[in-house]
Amino acid sequence: MDVVSPELNSLLPDEIMDTEAVEDIPQSQPDGSAVQSVPSDDAPVPMETDTPVASEHLSLCSNAPSAEHTKALATVAALGIGSGSQLPASISSTLPSLLTFKPATAASMATTKTTDSLSGTSFSTGGLQRLTAPFTISAANHQIILNKVASSQATEAAKSAGISPQIIKQEGQKLLVTTIGKSGQPIVLQLPHTGGKPGLSQTFGENKSQAQQYKVVTIGGRSELKPIVGGAGNQLTTLQAQQLKTVQIATKTPVSSAAPIKFIITKTVNSKGLCPQTSVSPVIAGRVLTQAPSRTITLSEPHNSNLQSISGKKIAISPLKTPSKVTVVSVASPTSNASHKSLTLPVSVALGQQILTVQQSASPVKLTTSHPTTQNIKPMQSVTMGGVGGSQFKTIIPLASQPNVQQIQVPGSRFHYVRLVTATTASSSGHLSVPSTSSIQTAKPMVVSTGAVRMSVPIVPAQTIKQMVPKPLTSAPMMTTTQTQQRLIMPATPLPQIQPNFTNLPPGTVLTPAPGGGNVGYAVVPAQYVTQLQQTPFVTLASSSGFPASTGIQTQARLPINGLSPAETTSRPRKPCNCTKSQCLKLYCDCFANGEFCNNCNCNNCFNNLEHETERLKAIKTCLDRNPEAFKPKIGKGKEGESDRRHSKGCNCKRSGCLKNYCECYEAKAAKIMCSSICKCIGCKNFEESPERKTLMHLADAAEVRVLQQTAAKTKLSSQISDLLMRTTPVISSGGGRLPYTFVTKEVLEATCECLMEQAKKAEQAHQPQVEAERMILEEFGHCLMRIISSAGKAKADCASINC
DNA sequence: GAGTTTGAAACT
DNA sequence: CAGTTTCAAACTC
Known part of the structure; x- marks a missing residue:
């Protein structure tokens, strides 16, 4: 990019x-209806011609996302x-x-x-x-x-x-x-x-x-x-x-600079190429x-x-x-x-x-x-x-x-x-x-x-x-x-x-007519809610009787779209709130604060829904009266020389060191931004040079790397296993013989282990040094392997002769 | 899962 | 605006 x-x-x-x-976009296909899985030339997929898997690889290859495909997809x-x-x-x-x-x-x-x-x-x-x-x-x-x-x-x-x-x-x-x-x-x-x-x-x-x-x-x-x-x-x-x-x-x-300036070393992060002077x-x-x-x-x-x-x-x-x-x-x-x-x-x-x-x-x-x-x-x-x-x-x-x-x-x-x-x-x-x-x-x-x-x-x-x-x-x-x-x-x-x-x-x-809106003719409906309405066939919109489906709407709004609906999932997998006293009409409630209806939440006495649009509107107004920026994102761009992103209000942490999710700056949803000069926190460790922060970041990075590695390893292992299965199954089914490793059954393993243990006992009885014992065991293990391979080859030959 | 801690939001 | 209370999420056990 x-x-x-x-x-x-x-x-x-x-x-x-x-x-x-x-420049690298191929010409469009006349028939653009079908997925054009064009194998990338620069990414040839190795094909195994000795196994029936080859065809599958071909298929995979064809399905491999090419650059063009990817772009089109995107x-x-x-x-x-x-x-x-x-x-x-x-x-x-x-x-x-x-x-x-x-x-x-x-x-x-x-x-x-x-x-x-x-x-x-x-x-x-x-x-x-x-x-x-x-x-x-x-x-x-x-x-x-x-x-x-x-x-x-x-x-x-x-x-x-x-x-x-x-x-x-x-x-x-x-x-x-x-x-x-x-x-x-x-x-x-x-x-x-x-x-x-x-x-x-x-x-x-x-x-x-x-x-x-x-x-x-x-x-x-x-x-x-x-x-x-x-x-x-x-x-x-x-x-x-x-x-x-x-x-x-x-x-x-816009960030208020009225807050007392804290001498926090904050490294300016301006890697996005933004021109500081550019204000427009x-x-x-x-x-x-x-x-x-x-x-x-x-x-x-x-x-x-x-x-x-x-x-x-x-x-x-x-x-x-x-x-x-x-x-x-x-x-x-x-x-x-x-x-x-x-x-x-x-x-x-x-x-x-x-x-x-x-x-x-x-x-x-x-x-x-x-x-x-x-x-x-x-x-x-x-x-x-x-x-x-x-x-x-x-x-x-x-x-x-x-x-x-x-x-x-x-x-x-x-x-x-x-x-x-x-x-x-x-x-x-x-x-x-x-x-x-x-x-x-x-x-x-x-x-x-x-x-x-x-x-x-x-x-x-x-x-x-x-x-x-x-x-x-x-x-x-x-x-x-x-x-x-x-x-x-x-x-x-x-x-x-x-x-x-x-x-x-x-x-x-x-804005939609509020079913329970009373004199308020319109309800503020979260967009995703509308989307949900759109996507849910069961919401019968054919009715011409105005809004008979208010209940139905609410029902839909309550549908478990939290993390389930494609759109919802895509946009923002939000955790269900657990509000009990706020009626989900205060900013305590994340759903409300984010302008969403509660959906699949665990809240009690929830008013953050279409049925209580009147109250909801009132609550919105109250919040806005209290703070016109209440519903605006809290993460904004800092002043020149400061980080690209910072909390609009700054945090007020006292005990967490701003390195826990209590801190709105550090909080995950705030993308772990660093505290800035407008923060009023005490004992802040959420600044660029903070060793604690670095440690946390390193740990987080390491954890992420581990997860990635594990995922990759699992994927690779699964791939190898499936590949082995693909290789083996046809051979076995064809009667052409089994590959050597297929002879390593449980019984064979047990027998092998017994042999190794026996060898160890021998070494022990002979008072052989540990090195020699290990050598003997390994030698025995080699013999076992040779026997397995030999047996496999013999069995394969026998099978082949039978087939012939 | 219950209890505690925490800090933002709300209130005074 | 500051202090206090309320609240729900984060955290701990």
């Missing part, structure tokens, strides 16, 4: 080509989708931080139009205009080169929409699209416009004058995908949730669509007049074992806004079957989403949003077989944001060619964020998730298009009861 410095990026043309990431994971010849338009999106729920977002739900050419892509920009931006897809190198948006067309489209045209600045956005996967699976990146006409929507957002710069990280396609959506041949693919992993690193969190992070955003080779990629690039400026920044990518090469290019932005000093840089990188999303996030980044209803666009998207400060390991959960959920990832947030999208009912291409004007009217956006708000923009498919259908509000929270029948969970108008919480809405993110 390479990191391209901002300096280099500044030299790159607008059409950035990432050749490195794709790509799929990253996209949460799959593509193939019959999977024309999978969608996954990593809409990082650009996806800011600005007021403009309210009008940014775009209908994306696709064509059937590799160039001339139709843009639906922020629902305000549809731009046709020329871009080319290089099938040879698996790259998509995006040209600047045709401003004239954009203007026209905007005018036709009755909206003031907004032209994307040339320098404001740079897009790099690279496929890791096969060339036949181009990627479409959608650059949402976070800007918008101020008067068109509510003004929740800020930083309107900021420009954004988009960088797109290579995302490949994969052929090993299961179709999910049958409409118009579009098929989503299931992703192996367990293999998804998103990592956010180098998050910068590039934002990578994009909706990635994988499509069939011959299909046109539709780029929906929401127009953003408020693009946040992003200065060049190196993207630090976790050095995970990555079989695939991924190049991350950061683009320096000439239009960077100096005032905007935060940086969010989420990158989804495909690593084998893992998705590594590297995010650098700092300050809140507005997010605008557009909602493409293109035929070729899969309704399921994984969205990564850069945003609120704080680093957090996040996982993009593939919503297996659920095409109508878009996942949004918000850097800095530990919560999953899920957008529910309508299952495309009218999936024919003709219907999907919705004029921009129409798209603006129909695909109405939702403004869900204010300031540092991180909020998903859930669109609920009417037919699929009845429970999620919001109660109609006066200001038309429900938007129905003739094509998709989208319904918005979030009302366009603020909900007095909960709207203030949006800015720090912790737990979950999908």
Whole structure:
């Protein structure tokens, strides 16, 4: 994985080509539906031709993950989708931080139009205009080169929409699209416009004058995908949730320096290539669509007049074992806004079957989403949003077989944001060619964020998730298009009861009518919960009676997904809580603190569920009132010269020496970061030069090494045993004779031991020295072996003669 | 598994 | 903001 410095990026043309990431990617197979297990040339698998096992080795060889396969796999994971010849338009999106729920977002739900050419892509920009931006897809190198948006067309489209045209600045956005996967699976990146006409929507957002710069990280396609959506041949693919992993690193969190400075030797760890002076992070955003080779990629690039400026920044990518090469290019932005000093840089990188999303996030980044209803666009998207400060390991959960959920990832947030999208009912291409004007009217956006708000923009498919259908509000929270029948969970108008919480809405993110919500019309639902709803067929959503299934929902929420559900397992195997007195509505409860419903927990009198959404909301509000940062990640980036990660508040340990899990800094979930100057701990030993810490780390490393070695040994042993069995069994069954070692039966062993013991006795009786005794025993052992081998050979010969 | 220790969260 | 209490996780036996 390479990191391209901002300096280099500044030299790159607008059409950035990432050749490195794709140089070793084979051409896509025409039939991408099947798993292309291409044996790697550089990794030949030895074949044993003398045994029938050979064929099996062949099979194994064919199944061995090649680099390309791995990349494709990872790509799929990253996209949460799959593509193939019959999977024309999978969608996954990593809409990082650009996806800011600005007021403009309210009008940014775009209908994306696709064509059937590799160039001339139709843009639906922020629902305000549809731009046709020329871009080319290089099938040879698996790259998509995006040209600047045709401003004239954009203007026209905007005018036709009755909206003031907004032209994307040339320098404001740079897009790099690279496929890791096969060339036949181009990627479409959608650059949402976070800007918008101020008067068109509510003004929740800020930083309107900021420009954004988009960088797109290579995302490949994969052929090993299961179709999910049958409409118009579009098929989503299931992703192996367990293999998804998103990592956010180098998050910068404002840290108070008011605490007394402790003279703790803390070694600065800044190996992530972050430029200290760089206070503005590039934002990578994009909706990635994988499509069939011959299909046109539709780029929906929401127009953003408020693009946040992003200065060049190196993207630090976790050095995970990555079989695939991924190049991350950061683009320096000439239009960077100096005032905007935060940086969010989420990158989804495909690593084998893992998705590594590297995010650098700092300050809140507005997010605008557009909602493409293109035929070729899969309704399921994984969205990564850069945003609120704080680093957090996040996982993009593939919503297996659920095409109508878009996942949004918000850097800095530990919560999953899920957008529910309508299952495309009218999936024919003709219907999907919705004029921009129409798209603006129909695909109405939702403004869900204010300031540092991180909020998903859930669109609920009417037919699929009845429970999620919001109660109609006066200001038309429900938007129905003739094509998709989208319904918005979030009302366009603020909900007095909960709207203030949006800015720090912790737990979950999908607002859904609360069954027991009383006057609170919406419930904050953990994204994984929604995912669970989606994934559980037994949740009958066909009912049109509103929310009869509240009990059912809760039942589902109680299902043992903790560590069992693929998505859940992938994202975060959380331990069940054991709360007894807090009702799981205080931050004592890890589930609550992490914005999750209790699920399969051992808690008593739990209110952290949908049935008690009113209380839950109230508790959330209380927590936020007490501490607006309550639900934000605690691990953020330290100040310059300090460690990349540190606890936002610092610990207060007194007796543990900060070397036990009591310490939030040291605690495992805090990745064992060191204490920093803001900690108030006493007797801290959790600093770089601490011998105790080193010892612990060494022990931990040693333990890890031992585990790895044991695992490897076991694997090897198992392999050898199975190999022996494979070798032996056929021989025996064939009657051709038994290999010598097969004659070492228990009886033979006992006899051998007796012989050795006898020899030892002889030596002892003869008063031979120990050395001589050992020699005699070994000699006898050699004789025993010879006899065994001889017997085996004789038996084999006899058997062979009999067979003859 | 029960009891103890610990430190964050909550409370005053 | 500081001191105290509550709480649940971490830890020990």
